[in-house]
Amino acid sequence: MTKSVTIIGAGLGGLTLARVLHVHGVPATIYEAELSAETRTQGGQLDIHEQDGQAALEAAGLTDAFRAIIHEGGAASRVLDQDGAVLLDEPDDSRRPEVLRGDLRRILLESLPAETVQWGRKLTDVAPLGDGRHALTFAEGSSVTTGLLVGADGAWSKVRPLLSIAAPEYVGTTFIETYLYDADERHAAAAEAVGAGAMFALAPGKGIFAHREAGGVLHTYVALNRSAEWFAGIDFGEAAAVTARIAAEFDGWAPALTALITDGEAAPIPRPIYALPSGHRWDHVPGVTLLGDAAHLASPAGEGANLAMFDGAELGKAIAARPDDIEAALAAYEAAMFARSESAATDAHLVLDLCLGDRAPLSLVDFFTGAVRGGREGPAQP
Numbered sequence: 607m608t609k610s611v612t613i614i615g616a617g618l619g620g621l622t623l624a625r626v627l628h629v630h631g632v633p634a635t636i637y638e639a640e641l642s643a644e645t646r647t648q649g650g651q652l653d654i655h656e657q658d659g660q661a662a663l664e665a666a667g668l669t670d671a672f673r674a675i676i677h678e679g680g681a682a683s684r685v686l687d688q689d690g691a692v693l694l695d696e697p698d699d700s701r702r703p704e705v706l707r708g709d710l711r712r713i714l715l716e717s718l719p720a721e722t723v724q725w726g727r728k729l730t731d732v733a734p735l736g737d738g739r740h741a742l743t744f745a746e747g748s749s750v751t752t753g754l755l756v757g758a759d760g761a762w763s764k765v766r767p768l769l770s771i772a773a774p775e776y777v778g779t780t781f782i783e784t785y786l787y788d789a790d791e792r793h794a795a796a797a798e799a800v801g802a803g804a805m806f807a808l809a810p811g812k813g814i815f816a817h818r819e820a821g822g823v824l825h826t827y828v829a830l831n832r833s834a835e836w837f838a839g840i841d842f843g844e845a846a847a848v849t850a851r852i853a854a855e856f857d858g859w860a861p862a863l864t865a866l867i868t869d870g871e872a873a874p875i876p877r878p879i880y881a882l883p884s885g886h887r888w889d890h891v892p893g894v895t896l897l898g899d900a901a902h903l904a905s906p907a908g909e910g911a912n913l914a915m916f917d918g919a920e921l922g923k924a925i926a927a928r929p930d931d932i933e934a935a936l937a938a939y940e941a942a943m944f945a946r947s948e949s950a951a952t953d954a955h956l957v958l959d960l961c962l963g964d965r966a967p968l969s970l971v972d973f974f975t976g977a978v979r980g981g982r983e984g985p986a987q988p
Contacts, residue, residue, distance in 0.1 A: 626922030738893025
C-alpha cells in the first residue's frame with residue numbers, strides 16, 4: 607500500500623499534488639508556515655496553459671471549477687514603446703485563460719479534506735533518519751517523522767539541501783509591484799494604455815508590465831535591471847520617496863504609463879528576481895523529492911505556476927501508479943521533470959532578455975508575431 611505523503615508548502619504545486627493523490631485514494635498532509643489561507647494576498651493573474659496547468663487541473667478533476675474562475679478577455683496582450691505608441695495589440699484568443707492566483711488556490715483548497723493542510727507549521731529543520739525516512743521539526747516545537755517527503759516550499763526551500771547544494775542567485779532584475787483601483791473611473795489614461803489584458807511598455811533595461819484584473823484593478827510590476835546594492839540603498843518603508851525614485855528612472859516616458867507608478871495606491875513592494883542554475887538536478891535520494899520553484903526556480907515568464915501544478919500532478923500520478931515501488935516512481939518523475947524544467951528555464955532567460963534587452967520593445971513584438979523562437983505564445987505577467 608502507498609505510504610502517506612508529507613508535503614511542505616501549500617502553494618499551487620503542493621496543493622495540486624495533494625489533490626491528485628486524494629483523487630487516487632493516497633493520503634497526504636501539507637505543512638504550511640502561513641497561519642491560514644487568508645494570511646496574505648496571493649498575487650495577481652496567471653495564464654493557465656493547456657499543456658501543463660490545464661492538464662494538471664484536469665488530472666485533479668477541477669476543470670469545471672477552473673472554468674468558473676476565468677477572467678474573460680484577460681489574455682489580451684499589447685506592447686507599447688516608452689512614448690505610449692501601440693506596437694502590437696492582440697485580443698484574448700482563449701488559448702491561455704487568465705485566473706487570479708488566489709481564486710486558483712481557493713478551488714484547490716476547497717477540493718481537499720479540511721485536515722489536509724496543517725496551518726502555522728513552519729519547517730525549521732529536516733534530518734535524514736535512513737531508509738528514506740526524515741525527521742521534521744517546526745517552529746512552534748512540534749515534530750513528525752515521514753517516509754515520503756516532498757518539498758513544495760518555493761525558492762528558499764528547507765527541503766532542497768537534502769538533495770542539492772544549489773541556491774538561488776539574483777539575476778540582476780527587480781520588479782516593483784503596485785496597484786491602481788477603480789482605474790476606468792479614476793485613472794482613465796492609464797486604464798486606456800493598459801487595455802483589456804496585459805500591457806508591456808519596454809525599453810532596454812527597464813519596463814512597465816501591467817495587467818487588468820477584475821473589478822477595474824490595474825496590477826503593475828515596474829522592472830529595472832539594477833544591482834542588488836542599488837535597491838538596498840532605497841528605503842522601501844518610505845512609500846512616497848520610493849515612488850519618486852522609481853518614477854525618475856522613467857523620466858520622459860508617456861504620462862499615461864508613468865501614472866502606473868506615480869498614482870500607485872498600494873505601497874510599492876520590491877520583488878527581486880532569483881533563479882536556480884538552468885538544468886538544476888540531483889542524484890535521487892530515497893524518500894524525498896522536490897517540485898515547483900523548490901526544484902527549478904527561474905525568471906518569471908508565465909511558466910512557474912503552470913510547471914509547479916504540472917509537477918504536482920505528474921508526481922501524484924507516479925506515486926499512485928507504483929504503490930509497491932515508490933523509489934522508482936520518484937526517479938521516473940524526477941527524470942521527466944529535469945528535462946522539462948531545463949527547457950523552461952532556457953526559455954525564461956530568453957523572455958527576460960526579449961523584454962529588457964538591447965532591442966526592447968521590438969524584440970518582444972517579434973516574439974509575439976513569431977519572428978523568433980517561441981512564436982505567439984508570448985510571456986505572461988510576473
